[in-house]
Amino acid sequence: MQVQSKNFRKTAKKALLDADLRVAMGRAEGGFVDTRKLVVEELDNFQEYREFARDTKNHVLAHLDYYLTKFESNVQASGGQVHWASNGEEVNRIVVDICKRPEIKKITKGKSMVSEEFALNAGLEAADFQVIETDLGEYIIQLANETPSHIIAPAVHKTKQAVTDLFDEYHREAGYPRVVERLDIVNQARQVLRDHFCTADVGITGGNFLIADTGSIALITNEGNGDLTANLPKIHIVVTSIEKVIPDMQALGGFLRLLGRSATGQIMSVYTTLFNGPKRIDDLDGPEEFHVVLVDNGRSEILGTQFQDILRCIKCGACMNHCPVYTNIGGHAYGWVYPGPMGSVLTPLMVGQKNAPDLPYACTLNGRCKTVCPVMIPLPDLLRKHRNNLVEMGESKRFQRWGMWVWAQVARNPRLYFLMTSLYVRKLNVLARLLLVFRRGSFKHIPMLGAWTSTRDFPVPSTATFQGQWKKRKRSE
Amino acid sequence: MNGESKPKKNEQIALLVTCLSDLFRPQIAHATVELIEKLGYRVDVPAQTCCGQPAYNAGEEDKTRMLAENMIRIFEPYRYVVGSSGSCVATIKEHYPRLFREGTSEYEQCMKFAQKTYELSTFLVDFIQVNLEKKPLFDKQPVRITYHDSCSGLRELGIRSQPRKLLRDRLGIDISEISNSEVCCGFGGLFCVKYPEISTRMVDNKIEGIEHVEADVLLGGDLGCLMNIAGRLRRVGSKTRVYHYAELLTETVPGPAIGYQE
Structure with a gap:
């Protein structure tokens, strides 16, 4: 996917003016946040599970080579093939190579954010395959020719009306009526997709957890499209990333308790499927070939750095659901695959800090994301580390650096600080009188502070600072 | 140990003024002083500047460390420090310790400062466990x-x-x-x-x-x-x-x- 993160400011501003987006996001925010709260409180040891998940992921990340090779040999033992891809180009080449057979034309695809990193769909289409996204949200944005704006609810930014219009446009020719009600919309998508499921030659899915002990891939979905994508075609390809490996089934149990609750506020998602190699002799159905593409794409470079904690992420979306910036500007403003807090940490690491200069700053450090993260990633701290790096690299805004320097020189010296602050409040007082707002008590405009005063009043300070008033009190005592 | 046991009557407590209150709302600092004095403690306001929170959040760790050392020195003589801003107190308690290497004397000093610093409401309710006397609010009631x-x-x-x-x-x-x-x-x-x-x-x-x-x-x-x-x-x-x-x-x-x- 092309990196658009440099346009953050512009796209965020535009998003704020999008009335439809506001309606769509408002509904989603309430739903996700409230339902999560309910099911989390229901579990009296949720915190213990969070700690378990954090520790398990940390352990695996410290021994990633061991668990990945163990996973590989167990996939092979059950008849599957494992492909290693160090970058997106390699993934696209591997998948195209697997599919390059005369009989293969149509590919169905379950939801996979990893595949968005390197635009797998575009790569497959360039090789003349027809690719159909089968997750309802992904299907909607595929029709709209957009990218996901949320990692678990890719079309969260779309209103029902927009979907009605979209379906009308694309389904009319095949004789489908215009549908307005939620249930009718879903049913129509189901009918359209059913034909694709039955005629697909290859199915591509992602994977939520890779279980080293058994070589299984756990796929957690709500729509059942993942299973139809994986089991009906002759070939099943799993495109997934290396940090998703966990030791064993017992660990999976822990993660499952966290994932559904954190993501959608469900105790468990509707479908939890374990894929273990291709169809065996006694099996009635299943794919004849089973491929797993293990994607690195920059992850191993994060390993061992001060940002390693972000590799614990299980992509639940709770951080963005609780982020007051994300819920107001939506996911597209972030300009790449992963939006919201986890995206603002991950994107600069994966596409280069210079290509996403705004993301570490587009956060108030309010910390709500950190409190809901199921694997306890200290997101605000990692964003602050990005800021540190930008400062150290000399990439922060010169004006800001210069201002900070002047202010720090003043603030290191209490006497100078006292003089400067006393002078400052007096100047503001004079300004207030000149602008005739002294009795009003608030400025409507202050030169150089337009970013504040264009939408907010600014208080007129007292004639002396507190420390000045205190000195006076002490003298009179 | 600093700031661990409750202060005795007449004990001196340092006020962390916080810059925004210093500049734009001295009333908050005055109110804080009044509340602490009413409990029978003496309040001192050593000449102070800023805790460095803006620099810290801008990613300017070196400047923050410099300001932190400054603040640690200023409040060194006191056993208790109380401030009326959650974010400034959190900077001192939660973030200052990350600026220094564990085991160094700077780190020890910093931990002492972190330990003895309280946000006003936690100082009054959790630490001193005060029950304030009831008083009428504004002239006109009721107020929501x-x-x-x-x-x-x-x-x-x-x-x-x-x-x-x-x-x-x-x-x-x-x-x-x-x-x-x-x-x-x-x-x-x-x-x-x-x-x-x-x-x-x-x-x-x-x-x-x-x-x-x-x-x-x-x-x-x-x-x-x-x-x-x-x-x-x-x-x-x-x-x-x-x-x-x-x-x-x-x-x-x-x-x-x-x-x-x-």
Whole structure:
């Protein structure tokens, strides 16, 4: 996917003016946040599970080579093939190579954010395959020719009306009526997709957890499209990333308790499927070939750095659901695959800090994301580390650096600080009188502070600072 | 050990003024002094500057460390430090220790400072366990009061029930809670001037909540957030007045609200 993160400011501003987006996001925010709260409180040891998940992921990340090779040999033992891809180009080449057979034309695809990193769909289409996204949200944005704006609810930014219009446009020719009600919309998508499921030659899915002990891939979905994508075609390809490996089934149990609750506020998602190699002799159905593409794409470079904690992420979306910036500007403003807090940490690491200069700053450090993260990633701290790096690299805004320097020189010296602050409040007082707002008590405009005063009043300070008033009190005592 | 056992009567307590209060709302610092003095302690205000929070959040670690060393030195002689801003106190308690290497004497000094520093409401409720005397509030009753839980105080220091208890004891009122009391108001330090459009939308969401409960007064424990909310309220012509919670706990009827002169 092309990196658009440099346009953050512009796209965020535009998003704020999008009335439809506001309606769509408002509904989603309430739903996700409230339902999560309910099911989390229901579990009296949720915190213990969070700690378990954090520790398990940390352990695996410290021994990633061991668990990945163990996973590989167990996939092979059950008849599957494992492909290693160090970058997106390699993934696209591997998948195209697997599919390059005369009989293969149509590919169905379950939801996979990893595949968005390197635009797998575009790569497959360039090789003349027809690719159909089968997750309802992904299907909607595929029709709209957009990218996901949320990692678990890719079309969260779309209103029902927009979907009605979209379906009308694309389904009319095949004789489908215009549908307005939620249930009718879903049913129509189901009918359209059913034909694709039955005629697909290859199915591509992602994977939520890779279980080293058994070589299984756990796929957690709500729509059942993942299973139809994986089991009906002759070939099943799993495109997934290396940090998703966990030791064993017992660990999976822990993660499952966290994932559904954190993501959608469900105790468990509707479908939890374990894929273990291709169809065996006694099996009635299943794919004849089973491929797993293990994607690195920059992850191993994060390993061992001060940002390693972000590799614990299980992509639940709770951080963005609780982020007051994300819920107001939506996911597209972030300009790449992963939006919201986890995206603002991950994107600069994966596409280069210079290509996403705004993301570490587009956060108030309010910390709500950190409190809901199921694997306890200290997101605000990692964003602050990005800021540190930008400062150290000399990439922060010169004006800001210069201002900070002047202010720090003043603030290191209490006497100078006292003089400067006393002078400052007096100047503001004079300004207030000149602008005739002294009795009003608030400025409507202050030169150089337009970013504040264009939408907010600014208080007129007292004639002396507190420390000045205190000195006076002490003298009179 | 510093700041661990309750201070004795007449013991000296240092006030952490915090820069925003120093510059724009001395009333908060005065109120804090009054509350501490009324408990029988003496308050001292050593000449001080800023804790370095803006530099820290801008990623300027070296400058923050310099200012932290400054503050540690200034407050070194005191056994207790009390401040009326959750984010400044959280900077000292939660973030200062990350600036120094464990095992160094600087780190030890820093930990001592972190330990003896309290946010006002946690000092009064959790540490001193005070029960404030009841007093009438404004001249005109009744007044509907709501509360904004500033993020740093809430999530880094666990401040939520403490100011509410103080207000209940002192004024006999319960807060008319807004549904988004724990959602960021969009201040975020430099964030509010770096991304003013997003920040304004966030404060507008906050105001929607305030209007929903028809609050006459909004209280909070962090002046940055309060200036942001008050400034926006005033701009959109709202009647809701904004104060720091400490200002409502004093003997006198509170004066003009933040951003008002009369």
